[in-house]
Amino acid sequence: MGTQEFHIVGMISHLGPQMGVADGVALGNLLKKNPHVTAVFTGDGASSEGDFHESINVAAVWDLPVIFVIENNGYTVSVRPVRTVSLQTIY
Ligand SMILES: Cc1ncc(C[n+]2csc(CCOP(=O)(O)OP(=O)(O)O)c2C)c(N)n1
Numbered sequence: 513m514g515t516q517e518f519h520i521v522g523m524i525s526h527l528g529p530q531m532g533v534a535d536g537v538a539l540g541n542l543l544k545k546n547p548h549v550t551a552v553f554t555g556d557g558a559s560s561e562g563d564f565h566e567s568i569n570v571a572a573v574w575d576l577p578v579i580f581v582i583e584n585n586g587y588t589v590s591v592r593p594v595r596t597v598s599l600q601t602i603y
Contacts, residue, residue, distance in 0.1 A: 521534075524594050526553075526555070528564040529563050532563055535544055535574075537578075538578035541578060542577060550577060554581070555584070556584040556586075559582065584601075
């Protein structure tokens with residue numbers, strides 16, 4: 513669900529792909545010089561997806577006004593992160 517009235521973009525997936533959409537919104541705001549910050553939310557499971565890393569990288573390279581919020585609730589659906597992520601912590 514999304515609404516232009518409140519600047520909420522409809523979700524295409526709650527995983528990596530939505531982060532690329534957030535980059536696009538942030539880039540639009542940057543180019544138009546709008547003083548807006550884009551926030552996007554996902555979970556620890558998304559950190560295993562390619563889109564996750566690509567989105568964070570391009571946001572850093574282009575200095576995009578975007579905040580990535582990663583909720584680590586200890587599960588990727590029913591799988592513990594120790595089986596999907598090689599790091600001890602996900603920040
Ligand atoms: C792009 C995409 N890939 C795969 C899926 C299938 N999928 C649904 S939930 C999920 C894991 C989500 O893990 P996490 O982000 O930790 O969320 P939580 O388990 O806490 O709900 C996956 C791989 C999906 N919905 N979208």
